[in-house]
């Protein structure tokens with residue numbers, strides 16, 4: 001039966017025929033590459049991309065959570081950089097840093113030159129040439145820094161729509177959630193509204209939005225060897241519904257100065273389209289970036305997972 005007038009009056013529809021189904025199928029088709037593989041956006045980390053089934057996808061809202069100074073910006077900069085290097089139109093919206101401060105983070109991340117040396121302008125000849133090469137590489141990339149004075153989701157939305165229309169935006173990093181202001185709402189409601197609106201924006205523009213936050217209520221008894229879990233975020237009901245991917249950052253060295261400061265765990269705590277789990281990464285504090293873990297990280301005692309559900 002193909003009487004659409006009658007069908008539209010029905011409270012139910014044949015599966016596969018709703019507008020949402022068609023949009024979903026068209027979305028998948030648009031994302032297939034010539035080799036019939038799903039087009040994905042890299043996180044810049046090999047193991048994390050593998051656990052994500054290839055990487056992040058357009059239409060997804062990705063929440064990156066962790067305490068102050070754990071490396072959320074480091075991961076966000078790494079994701080933005082890896083995609084812009086691959087020609088993906090990327091915008092980085094930092095609500096706390098100026099374009100110059102952000103530029104220094106990008107150059108440090110791209111070059112591996114230490115942030116404090118960049119700040120003090122005390123670089124060896126070799127570091128200077130790495131720094132200049134990275135800075136030169138950055139300028140032609142399809143990457144835009146968004147003005148930090150734009151603080152509401154409505155402003156973010158207008159900027160993202162303009163970048164989508166004019167530059168074909170595919171990836172937006174928003175750093176960070178707590179600095180988004182929603183007039184007339186308390187903190188929890190403001191966070192919930194921002195998360196739900198950003199998810200809608202990701203779907204409507206068919207872009208991936210990576211959102212940094214510090215929502216975790218870490219129980220006091222947890223220590224350097226206990227991995228964070230989604231349970232500690234569940235006080236915000238939107239976490240169940242809106243983010244497609246939740247990444248929780250953990251570094252034992254953040255809590256305990258006597259342990260390996262380079263070992264990092266990235267917990268893929270929620271993944272609507274697939275598996276969850278934990279990947280190891282290496283944290284390079286001098287340039288504040290995550291890179292793929294080295295073999296030594298895999299062979300170190302695995303006590304980090306002792307109390308974990310993953």
Ligand SMILES: Nc1ncnc2c1ncn2[C@@H]1O[C@H](COP(=O)(O)OP(=O)(O)OP(=O)(O)O)[C@@H](O)[C@H]1O
Nearest residue numbers: 066067068069070071072073074075115116285288
């Ligand atoms: N400009 C800088 N100079 C030197 N070290 C820095 C600089 N920026 C960051 N770091 C180092 O990198 C670490 C991680 O910083 P990052 O900004 O990535 O963390 P974050 O989780 O985003 O923090 P926040 O929630 O406070 O924004 C910091 O603890 C600090 O040690």
